[in-house]
Amino acid sequence: MNRRAFLRKPAVGLPLAPAISQEVAVAASDDETISRFANKQLPRTARTTAGLSPYTGPWGYAQAAHLLRRCLFGPTRQEILAVAGQSLMQALNGLLTVPAAPAPPLNVSATDTSVPIGQTWVTQPFDQNVEGVRRASLRAWWLGQLQQQGMSLAEKMTLFWHNHFVVELGDINDARYGYEYCRLLRRHALGNVRQLAKEVTITPAMLRYLNGNQSTAGAPNENYGRELLELFTIGKGPLIGPGNYTTYTEDDVKAAARVLTGWRDNTTTLQGYFTASRHDTGSKQFSSAFGSRVISNGADQEYATLIDMIFGQADTARFLCRKLYRWFVYYVIDATTEQNVIEPLAQLLIRSNYEVAPVLRTLLGSEHFFDAVNQGCLIKSPLDFTLTVGRQLQMAYPTSAALTTQYSVWDYINSITNVQQQLLGDPPNVAGWPAYWQTPQYYELWINAVTLPRRNQVTDTLISTNGISRNGFVLRIDAVALVQTLPAATAADANLLIAELARLLFPIELTTNQLSYLNDVLLPGLPDFEWTVEWQDYLANPTNTAKKTAVQTKLQALLRTMMGLAEYHLS
Structure with a gap:
């Protein structure tokens, strides 16, 4: 097998690799501009036939490095050696251990006079005059969690859920809402995805982002109901009739919108709350895709009934497992991978009551994951690329003893990834970053005429003698x-x-x-x-x-x- 074949573009006119019916671009693709030089078909490189049997092959530095590259943002040599000295089971146990929740972001700006430097702003009243510096603080703090990740999958999975249950911090315009959203994703990062779906549905950030806070019985807003079905849970299947996507229909979107009426966001308690007078109390009829289910008035619990109904469909588990696969393994899911990996993972997710940890343990500990064809086949995202440079080459960062400088450096790293087309907290739209869904290019979209020079500039500068100065601190590879x-x-x-x-x-x-x-x-x-x-x-x-x-x-x-x-x- 030629392990370097994927570094070369496939020749024009070669047949597509087998693709499953769900390999479709979402509606947001209309907003994305794809270079005319980009690949027009999925790679033809042969895929593995290995399934989910536990990996029993050689275990050493190379295998530990592969596992950690996919689970962390740039594993260091010391971390790789430590994991290589453990068993695979011990390594997975560590990665799937839920860490303690981090302390909240802090104020580091003299502009925000309502909060002393070094104290948190997350419980303060909203103030448009300081919203910008608070949002910068939130982004910097979040970047810091990635940079200081420890030996846990929690941060990689928090980012995964951010790319899945998308909100854009710039759109919601309340950093406090953004923090509560981040806290929710982190709390459930390695937990129950069905429960996460329920809670994210009524979290203020999502209510505001997709206009759920404006949805009333007289004017149901379809935004969240549509994205809940298309992007967050069951996904679109093949179009088999007008408004019928196999897994759901346009009438299901309308019914879901009626279910979700009556929810609003409270800027004081930072909670979503239900107003019965704004809720559609009529019966909501769903299509045969959901067994022609009728959801009757359930007041403030009706949304949970909707989520349970959607998660009762096996296609929801399949959709989620495909997204996890593309995040951790590779973007091509051919018929063999669908049969040998996705379907058994989906059944495991269902049997596990939608707890995600058993699925991750099985996938990351499988023969399929460690097959040679699945090693070194991802293109690093801008966040992964930039954080890896600093962590693997042991670049020094400011400590919390120099808090303002620490946040300033984290903020600067956010600016570096932003020009590489990935800004933490602001995917380009509700579908998330196109590299995770735009077929047939997927990860290739991270490398283009704009981003590649930016990547080279940052590595060249960091390895130079002068490095990059930020707020009196020099970022430099020694x-x-x-x-x-x-x-x-x-x-x-x-x-x-x-x-x-x-x-x-x-x-x-x-x-x-x-x-x-x-x-x-x-x-x-x-x-x-x-x-x-x-x-x-x-x-x-x-x-x-x-x-x-x-x-x-x-x-x-x-x-x-x-x-x-x-x-x-x-x-």
């Missing part, structure tokens, strides 16, 4: 300090050093020619022993500027080149 954390024999040998950095930074093996090229970058025109001499000279005289500069310049050139390779963008 190449010399990084290499000093490696075993002494590895650090002193040019080829061992390159190999060790390569297995950390790249999810697939480099070719012999690539390794030889990197050796020439480190030692342009010099024999291998020259590195050993220069490195040992530096270790013997670490305060000698000339000797440090000699090794530092070489290491910066090496890392700059490695981060410029196509493989560095893969996970």
